[in-house]
Amino acid sequence: GKVAVGAAVVCSAAVCAAAALVVRHRMRCSGRWVRAMAILREFEENCGTHIGTVIRKSPRQEENGLFYALDLGGTNFRVIRVLLGGRDGGVVKQEFEEVSIPPHLMTGSSDALFDYIATALANFVATEGEGLHPSPGKQRELGFTFSFPVRQTSISSGNLIKWTKGFSIDDTVGEDVVGELTKAMERVGLDMRVSALVNDTIGTLAGGRYYNPDVIAAVILGTGTNAAYVERAQAIPKWHGLLPKSGEMVINMEWGNFRSSHLPLTEYDQDLDVESLNPGEQIFEKIISGMYLGEIVRRVLLKMAEEAAFFGDTVPPKLKIPFILRTPHMSAMHHDESSDLRVVGSKLKDILEISHTSLKMRKAIVELCDIVATRGARLSAAGIVGIIKKLGRDAVKDGEKQKSVIAMDGGLYEHYSKFSSCMESTLKELLGEEVSDNIVIKLSNDGSGIGAALLAASHSQYL
Numbered sequence: 001g002k003v004a005v006g007a008a009v010v011c012s013a014a015v016c017a018a019a020a021l022v023v024r025h026r027m028r029c030s031g032r033w034v035r036a037m038a039i040l041r042e043f044e045e046n047c048g049t050h051i052g053t054v055i056r057k058s059p060r061q062e063e064n065g066l067f068y069a070l071d072l073g074g075t076n077f078r079v080i081r082v083l084l085g086g087r088d089g090g091v092v093k094q095e096f097e098e099v100s101i102p103p104h105l106m107t108g109s110s111d112a113l114f115d116y117i118a119t120a121l122a123n124f125v126a127t128e129g130e131g132l133h134p135s136p137g138k139q140r141e142l143g144f145t146f147s148f149p150v151r152q153t154s155i156s157s158g159n160l161i162k163w164t165k166g167f168s169i170d171d172t173v174g175e176d177v178v179g180e181l182t183k184a185m186e187r188v189g190l191d192m193r194v195s196a197l198v199n200d201t202i203g204t205l206a207g208g209r210y211y212n213p214d215v216i217a218a219v220i221l222g223t224g225t226n227a228a229y230v231e232r233a234q235a236i237p238k239w240h241g242l243l244p245k246s247g248e249m250v251i252n253m254e255w256g257n258f259r260s261s262h263l264p265l266t267e268y269d270q271d272l273d274v275e276s277l278n279p280g281e282q283i284f285e286k287i288i289s290g291m292y293l294g295e296i297v298r299r300v301l302l303k304m305a306e307e308a309a310f311f312g313d314t315v316p317p318k319l320k321i322p323f324i325l326r327t328p329h330m331s332a333m334h335h336d337e338s339s340d341l342r343v344v345g346s347k348l349k350d351i352l353e354i355s356h357t358s359l360k361m362r363k364a365i366v367e368l369c370d371i372v373a374t375r376g377a378r379l380s381a382a383g384i385v386g387i388i389k390k391l392g393r394d395a396v397k398d399g400e401k402q403k404s405v406i407a408m409d410g411g412l413y414e415h416y417s418k419f420s421s422c423m424e425s426t427l428k429e430l431l432g433e434e435v436s437d438n439i440v441i442k443l444s445n446d447g448s449g450i451g452a453a454l455l456a457a458s459h460s461q462y463l
Ligand code: ADP
Pocket: 072, 073, 074, 075, 076, 221, 222, 223, 224, 289, 290, 291, 327, 328, 329, 331, 332, 409, 410, 411, 412, 415, 416
């Protein structure tokens, strides 16, 4: 009897302590993000690492033939083949394959990483089917989506500024990533020319506009996060080159690197940052994106275990392993609709080897997932509102119904529905019903890769 009572007391005390932690955390997370809105304007001035990507020609419905794309964004990369029909034919056919990157290659040598990528690409090229070969005498052409900060030097070259999202390969930094890929393709005997280098935001934006001229911006919510939008060239103080004929330019915001004292950072975020491969960098990304949300939850749970004996007298050893709890696990727990929260129970058991959790504990964990996801989703919405405000599309003028479409790509947005619905309701809340009726978030699955193939086509050597 005594033992059971004792255990119950410990347990409810732990839940109370945990709840207190959670509430404290929530207090820190709410309120302040609203102020963060005010400084989102800083994005435009501080975050454009490659303002004015040299896209001379947007893809149009006229390009035709076979084009490849390679999309390197985070943990996976995709190889893509598209057949363009020419003159309003659009994309006639698209095929892709997804390949995961072995973790040791993310922190190894540049040659090893690019050899691996080039080999996967060569294997994919070898599967070209009937009617999917390049015209005789023509070299295959590729759009390379490389979603890390790059100082772009031409449409088909750019030097890596730094790695993010868990990559850390010193000998690539400062190098032309197209050169690195081209050398690797030569080493594996693949004859292909890189005609366009873009990142996922630019690819998604170009791909989105190909289908729909109302697309004004692209946002990525995947392993990492970033955004790009179309700006009137004369509104870009950093740009000193010739103004493009269209009067428009694409700004890659690199918003993942946004930071501000107004961001609602907690001790968990600070510790995560300090222990990361890129301390002090990508602060916005570290509180929003798929690579980190599960890890934040793990850190709060660890604190609850250590300081409030949330899981009993001993701290579950697995809980101490960084990145063991991934965002898809967190999302599965968060979406658990069963009355006894059995998904939460089984995730705790399978991933963290924690058995025997009470319903109360499971509920606290779901609440924690909700807090962490809500903060990320609301901040993402604030970022989008920042773009809409910058473009002056945050007011309905004379009852005009001008649509603003945001092309969205990324596994976090696509698969974490509580995240995406919270993001969308926050947009409504911030912009008001009338304005938000004209804002459309459009999931552009694989948009970043298709967009790169389209840009390769519009910058083909054979045009
Ligand atoms: P990348 O950003 O590397 O191009 P994706 O757009 O495919 O990759 O997004 C992958 C990321 O999406 C994963 O790192 C993960 O964080 C997140 N993700 C994937 N599936 C889910 C899921 N079911 N729930 C929540 N997040 C998910």
